[in-house]
Amino acid sequence: MYLCSHMEEIMDIKSMPTVKIIQALGKRFREYRIAARMTQKEVAEQSGVSLLTIRRLEQGYSYDIKLGNLIALLKAIDFADGIADILPELPVSPYALARQDASKPKRVRHGQQH
Numbered sequence: 114m115y116l117c118s119h120m121e122e123i124m125d126i127k128s129m130p131t132v133k134i135i136q137a138l139g140k141r142f143r144e145y146r147i148a149a150r151m152t153q154k155e156v157a158e159q160s161g162v163s164l165l166t167i168r169r170l171e172q173g174y175s176y177d178i179k180l181g182n183l184i185a186l187l188k189a190i191d192f193a194d195g196i197a198d199i200l201p202e203l204p205v206s207p208y209a210l211a212r213q214d215a216s217k218p219k220r221v222r223h224g225q226q227h
Contacts, residue, residue, distance in 0.1 A: 132176050135170075135175065136173035138170075139170040139171050139172070139173050139175065140171070140173065142170060142171060142187075142190075143171040145190050145192060146171075146190050149191060153168060156186060156189045159189040160182075160185040160186050161185055162182045162189075167186065
């Protein structure tokens with residue numbers, strides 16, 4: 114998984130400190146907010162997140178933004194569908210599929226009629 118911006122090299126998230134990831138997300142949020150043609154004030158009003166928090170996030174100074182605030186901000190800029198990509202559903206493992214197949218009946222037997 115990678116985060117990149119126009120001014121940064123592509124970096125591997127696993128090797129990035131958490132603070133740097135949050136800073137990169139803040140910059141990315143700013144890009145999305147601008148693409149949505151919204152001011153920081155409009156986002157603050159729609160999300161219920163303070164204008165100061167939004168400014169600090171976008172400038173890379175907010176290192177401990179609450180998850181609820183981040184979700185509210187993403188919803189305000191109409192990025193709610195992208196939230197599901199953060200932790201997508203796990204695919205069914207081949208082992209689980211094999212167990213499901215093993216438990217399915219191989220043929221249907223009809224009971225004897227009296």
